[in-house]
Amino acid sequence: MRIATWNVNSIVARLPRLLGWLESAQPDVLCLQELKTTTDAFPHEEVSALGYEVAAYGLGRWNGVAILSRVGLEDVRRGIVDQPAYEDAVEPRAIGATCRGLRIWSVYVPNGREPGHPHYAYKLRWLEALHATVVAESSQDRPLAVLGDFNIAPTDDDVWDIGAFEGATHVTDAERKALAMLRDAGLSDIVPRALKYDRPYTYWDYRQLAFPKNNGMRIDLVYGDPKFASAVSDAYVDREARKGKGPSDHAPVVVDVTL
DNA sequence: ATGGCAGACCACGTCTGA
Numbered sequence: 001m002r003i004a005t006w007n008v009n010s011i012v013a014r015l016p017r018l019l020g021w022l023e024s025a026q027p028d029v030l031c032l033q034e035l036k037t038t039t040d041a042f043p044h045e046e047v048s049a050l051g052y053e054v055a056a057y058g059l060g061r062w063n064g065v066a067i068l069s070r071v072g073l074e075d076v077r078r079g080i081v082d083q084p085a086y087e088d089a090v091e092p093r094a095i096g097a098t099c100r101g102l103r104i105w106s107v108y109v110p111n112g113r114e115p116g117h118p119h120y121a122y123k124l125r126w127l128e129a130l131h132a133t134v135v136a137e138s139s140q141d142r143p144l145a146v147l148g149d150f151n152i153a154p155t156d157d158d159v160w161d162i163g164a165f166e167g168a169t170h171v172t173d174a175e176r177k178a179l180a181m182l183r184d185a186g187l188s189d190i191v192p193r194a195l196k197y198d199r200p201y202t203y204w205d206y207r208q209l210a211f212p213k214n215n216g217m218r219i220d221l222v223y224g225d226p227k228f229a230s231a232v233s234d235a236y237v238d239r240e241a242r243k244g245k246g247p248s249d250h251a252p253v254v255v256d257v258t259l
Numbered sequence: 260a261t262g263g264c265a266g267a268c269c270a271c272g273t274c275t276g277a
Contacts, residue, residue, distance in 0.1 A: 060268090205277070207262080249276085
């Protein structure tokens with residue numbers, strides 16, 4: 001079974017590329033983030049035409065997550081356990097579903113903006129809620145994986161130049177400790193192969209020629225429980241999807257599992 | 260010292276992203 005995650009930075013703007021990628025990469029399950037549209041406005045017909053069921057969760061301009069599956073889509077759940085609000089709004093940042101016996105979550109962790117900002121505190125609270133969700137769902141007798149845009153670079157090697165991140169989010173101890181908590185809960189970081197260069201970055205800023213310079217970050221992560229991790233046969237970042245006209249600023253992460 | 264790009268909508272400026 002082929003599982004993937006991709007922050008598309010607007011499902012509407014990315015639809016032609018998404019459809020083409022589904023046809024070429026042939027994932028069985030795809031987790032999407034940053035739909036930037038409502039559940040109703042999701043392009044259900046176009047995606048269904050390729051054989052995928054859709055569970056989408058979007059409220060409009062920002063955020064929005066979805067799971068696409070051609071191997072079943074059951075027990076859909078929108079939002080995580082005690083999901084915190086930001087400025088009184090509970091945002092569409094997580095959706096879970098069961099696909100052929102595999103429990104999958106598509107998550108879009110808050111950005112944080114800058115350490116000390118209320119959004120940063122929100123990010124850390126959100127990660128605690130994600131941890132609680134993982135703990136709650138780990139009791140089930142089925143493989144579990146959390147995929148998505150975590151907005152955290154797990155190590156200094158996961159950014160092109162750690163010196164450029166002084167005082168910035170994505171690399172702080174508190175954020176990385178939240179990832180460590182997920183690992184303590186039994187999940188493993190499924191590190192993908194890079195198809196070019198030595199580091200498996202998944203995001204490159206649109207500005208400053210970041211992609212051709214490979215000034216990237218690995219922030220789109222796959223966290224799997226032991227059942228999932230032991231079933232992984234391959235994992236890679238599809239950087240080809242970052243090339244050309246009208247790409248997302250993120251590339252898909254693809255994981256093959258014998259489940 | 261800062262923006263640069265891209266997308267959505269509060270739409271011809273503003274906000275967000277990381």
